[in-house]
Amino acid sequence: MPLNHAAPATPSPSRRHALATFGATAVLGACAAVAPGPADPVLRVEASPAPGGQAPFRHIATSVGRLAVQDLPPLPGAAATGRQTLVLWPSILADHGIYRAQIPVWRQRHRVIVIDGPGHGASGPAPAGFSMADCADAMVGILDALGVDGPVIPVGTSWGGLVGGEFALAYPRRTRALVMLNTPVFVAPQGPSLSDRFVVWGARWLHGTTLYSDGVARAFFLPSTRARGGAQLDAFHRHLRDADGAALALATRSVLLDRAPLAPRLAGIEVPTLFVAGEHDGMYPLGALRQAAASLPHGRFVALPTAHISAVDAPEGVTRLVAAFIDTLS
Incomplete structure (x- = not known):
């Protein structure tokens, strides 16, 4: 079912059911985390309430849209020694909730x-549609809007890891270090698979269904994580259910189908880099990621017993691993 950049016609109910049935198994193993010109200047910053009494979102206009940003200062009493600025960007088909822990x-x-x-x-x-470099430019615009001019540490999962890699390549003086979690730095030489295309199509037409969200969850998380459930998994499913299908599909297509490979350029990332992969990630083979990460001049590769979203499957392990990595920079 080839896709193009034009808006797809609404399928008939019978065809929609047939496609959903046909793609159910594909989506279980294919949901992955990965244009305009240069980034436009930030146009405005607008504050809006965040749920649960958290710090408010700031909606900052960038070349890839008005992006929701939370700027969270260190907690009261935090020591100034070794303090860094971390910039978190999540996976496709997920929001910042994957970093809840x-x-x-x-x-x-x-x-x-x-x-x-x-x-x-x-x-x-x-x-x-946008490139990963466009997202990196958007990150710079956000930092400028927040008055951050010193070097930062991008921490990205999948899509976010690709954005962080492009940021480190394009803005080395603004990058202190880099954390790439579960990042698909390569692309298939034969091009996107049918199952990849189904993931994008499903993001448009099936994102509100249990079929689709359960399929994404099977691809993203360990069985034990799904069995555990809880507020974080509930929020993950709710995010997909409540998404704007057209906007979700456009972003998913840009990341999953249209992105350029990052692996050939990893050798150009000069900052210390922590590259984390999941031993049970069925979408991206551990050996291929290990081989790609070996080209990082100052890289450290760590495999965790997780699926595709290590921050959710191994929350304490990822938290400690990243904190310890940052401590080595002091």
């Missing part, structure tokens, strides 16, 4: 800036 701990010492990608979470839609 990490944010409170990292804030004990560091400033944490959290960004929802276009078409995800509280962010608005992208105006058009």
Whole structure:
């Protein structure tokens, strides 16, 4: 079912059911985390309430849309020694909620800036398809809007890891270090698979269904994580159910189908880099990721017993691993 950039016609109910049935198994193993010109200047910053009494989102206009940002200062009493600014960007088909366990701990010492990608979470839609470099430019615009001019540490999962890699390549003086979690730095030489295309199509037409969200969850999380359930998994499913399908599909297509490979350029990332992969990630083979990460000049590769979203499957392990990595920078 080839896709193009034009808006797809609404399928008939019978065809929609047939496609959903046909793609059910594909989506279980294919949901993955990965245009305009240069980034436009930030146009405005608008504050809006965040749920649960958290710090408010700031909606900052960038070339990839109005992105929701939370700027979380270190908690009161945090030591100034070794303080860094972390910039978090999540996976496709997820929002900042995947960092639910990490944010409170990292804030004990560091400033944490959290960004929802276009078409995800509280962010608005992208105006058009985009590249990972466009997202990196958007990150720079957000930092400028927040008055952050010193070097930062991008911490990205999947899509977010790709954005962080592009940021480190394009803005080395603004990058202190880099954390790439579960990041698909390569692309298939034969091009996107049928199952990849189904993931994008499903993001448009099936995102509100249990079929689709359960399929994404099977691809993203360990069986034990799904069995555990809880507020974080509930929020993950709710995010997909409540998403704007057109905006979600555009972003998913840009990341999953249209992205350029990052692996051939990893050798150009000069900052210390922590590269984390999941031993049970069925979408991206551990050996291929290990081989790609070996080209990082100052890289450290760590495999965790997780699926695709290590921050959720192994929340304490990821929290400690990243904190310890940051401590080595002091």
